[in-house]
Amino acid sequence: MKYPVTQHEKYTVLQLSGEIDLNESPNARKQILEQIKRNNNLLVDLSAVDYIDSSGVASLVEGFQAARGKQLVFALLGVSPSAMQVLKLARLDTVFTIYQSLPEFDA
Amino acid sequence: MTKLERIHLLSRADRLRPLRKFVRELAVQQGCCKENLDCMVMAINEACMNVMQHAYHGRDDGEIVVEFWKDADELLIRIYDFADRVDLAAIKSRDLADVRPGGLGVHIIHQVMDSVEYKNCDEPVGNLLEMRKKLNQPVKCNLTDKP
Numbered sequence: 001m002k003y004p005v006t007q008h009e010k011y012t013v014l015q016l017s018g019e020i021d022l023n024e025s026p027n028a029r030k031q032i033l034e035q036i037k038r039n040n041n042l043l044v045d046l047s048a049v050d051y052i053d054s055s056g057v058a059s060l061v062e063g064f065q066a067a068r069g070k071q072l073v074f075a076l077l078g079v080s081p082s083a084m085q086v087l088k089l090a091r092l093d094t095v096f097t098i099y100q101s102l103p104e105f106d107a
Numbered sequence: 108m109t110k111l112e113r114i115h116l117l118s119r120a121d122r123l124r125p126l127r128k129f130v131r132e133l134a135v136q137q138g139c140c141k142e143n144l145d146c147m148v149m150a151i152n153e154a155c156m157n158v159m160q161h162a163y164h165g166r167d168d169g170e171i172v173v174e175f176w177k178d179a180d181e182l183l184i185r186i187y188d189f190a191d192r193v194d195l196a197a198i199k200s201r202d203l204a205d206v207r208p209g210g211l212g213v214h215i216i217h218q219v220m221d222s223v224e225y226k227n228c229d230e231p232v233g234n235l236l237e238m239r240k241k242l243n244q245p246v247k248c249n250l251t252d253k254p
Contacts, residue, residue, distance in 0.1 A: 091203045
């Protein structure tokens with residue numbers, strides 16, 4: 001599945017959706033790292049993610065680290081309640097920069 | 108203690124989604140509250156994923172058996188694999204302050220379930236994970252309060 005990508009002037013939004021589990025996380029990881037490789041500041045939109053497991057979270061952490069290594073912005077956007085539940089369990093809700101919406105990021 | 112279901116699945120990542128659906132439906136049938144339902148789905152998914160990755164090392168033809176038992180007001184879940192016996196001492200949470208990909212599954216399972224016990228099996232050779240969760244005690248599943 002190819003996730004929608006929206007290019008903005010200074011950043012890119014990658015919208016993940018559905019269930020990001022062991023079956024889907026390699027695909028999500030690939031698309032996250034692809035954006036970092038292109039030196040794009042990246043916002044990963046999780047508002048349409050119904051379920052994410054630790055393999056999906058690992059993909060986000062990998063993106064976060066790759067972006068940090070290149071001094072790029074990496075943030076999460078509109079995190080769904082079920083995704084936030086997992087981030088909190090992994091104590092990553094305070095590690096990732098999280099925005100409720102694009103206007104909040106732009107402000 | 109009443110045996111509710113026993114299901115078999117292959118150690119394939121695409122089997123996790125139908126497993127989650129099955130667990131959700133079974134837990135609802137047993138009167139599980141919403142909070143604990145999410146906890147159980149999460150724990151069983153993580154446990155089976157760990158079996159696929161760490162017991163079967165990515166092999167897609169390994170067998171996993173999941174049993175569901177009802178014991179008074181709680182569910183007992185037993186997850187069997189038939190891979191080589193794993194080192195039980197090596198199954199532990201890692202330091203979450205060390206931000207890196209992977210190694211979160213065991214931590215999540217311990218956070219959301221009431222009890223978790225890993226065992227080696229001799230006949231047939233393999234491993235067993237037993238987890239218990241009260242059906243209706245959402246305070247136990249306050250996802251942010253456990254240390």
